[in-house]
Amino acid sequence: MSNDPKRKIPNQIQREVRQRCGFGCIMCGLPIYDYEHMKEWAKVKEHVAEDITLLCPQHHREKTAGRLPIELIQKHNKNPFNLRNGKSSYTPLYYQGDSCEFIIGGNTFKMDSQEFPNQMIPIMIDEIPLFSFILDKGHLLLSALVFDQFNNLILVISENRLMYSTDPWDIQFVGKTLTIREKFRKILLNITFDSPNKVIIDKARLLYNGIELLIKGDRLLVGDENQRLSRNIFRNLQCGIMIGREPQIPIGTGIYLGNINRYTRNSIELKRLAAEILE
Ligand SMILES: [Zn+2]
Incomplete structure (x- = not known):
């Protein structure tokens, strides 16, 4: 060199x-x-x-x-x-172990249950898991669906295989961290794959069906309900935060937010908060 x-x-x-x-x-x-x-x-x-x-x-x-x-x-x-x-090829992620953890906006979602197989979904909107881990006797499988504001898929992780759309303005994989930008200095997702068993999201604008979650540092803000979630610990729950439509078969859930207004970007209050959180 x-x-x-x-x-x-x-x-x-x-x-x-x-x-x-x-x-x-x-x-x-x-x-x-x-x-x-x-x-x-x-x-x-x-x-x-x-x-x-x-x-x-x-x-x-x-x-x-x-x-x-x-x-x-x-x-x-x-x-x-x-x-x-219009999309990348798949690349593998190397997850494994008997426990797993998401840290999203300072909230911890942890699974170390000895019942197998077991699934953990930190955030679900209208029955769609945005992220999930499946733990099955040492096998640990990460999946994710990340959308833009028009419900187009931007990032797909399917059982430890990652691919992304070429639509975003910029996508960069540096070390363990993948950053997707909507435009200059506008981050749609900053996700760190801290293998063997951890995922950290410290900055994001997560979108689906008009619901918007803003994440910066140790804060997670949901929709225009001014729900600020921080420092919660969800342990061995199938679903941490459930928003919108519930699944037909009920699952163990930490926080359920049923009536969140959609297309929240129209709310002046939320725009102000979004500006504050995302700069
Ligand atoms: Zn090549």
């Missing part, structure tokens, strides 16, 4: 490259990737977004070994895998 500080690609250029490449390897769509200069760095010694592309570790290695020709990279760079599909 070179210690040349100029070698670091500036954040703005990284974002331009991510957006142009559909937030994944241009060859296979994997959300795990490196920024790769199509022209050799030693020759150009400058960062130009158009000359940089995204390659997953495997395709990066194929390029370095000379098996993946530059002509093919350039072809896919013009028509990246994820932009053709």
Whole structure:
């Protein structure tokens, strides 16, 4: 590795490259990737977004070994895998263990029950679990559905396999944290996959069917009811916070909020609170 500080690609250029490449390897769509200069760095010694592309570790290695020709990279760079599909490929998450935990807006949702299989849903809106863990004798499976304000799916985690839509303005996976932005400095979701058994959401605007949950730090605000939830601990409950329509078969629930007004962004009061929470 070179210690040349100029070698670091500036954040703005990284974002331009991510957006142009559909937030994944241009060859296979994997959300795990490196920024790769199509022209050799030693020759150009400058960062130009158009000359940089995204390659997953495997395709990066194929390029370095000379098996993946530059002509093919350039072809896919013009028509990246994820932009053709409108979504990324799936990448695995590595969850396991006999207990699990969500920390969402400073509220803790914990499961260490010895009855198997067991499911924990920290937040459910109109019968849809936004997040869930299934614990089954050492197997721990994370699932999630994250929507935008038009009920379009932005992020899907299906039993430890993660993929996202290419619609958002920016999506970035750094270390264990995935950040989805609606626009500059507007975070839709900041989620940390603290494997082997923990998920942390410390900033988010969770949306579904006109219900809006705002999360920042240790605060969780639900709808325009001014429900501020903080420092609650939910343990071995099937559902932590249930909002809106109830499931036909009742499940053990911590907090039930049945009558939350929809399309809360129209509320001046909520706009004020949203501005305060999300800046
Ligand atoms: Zn690839």
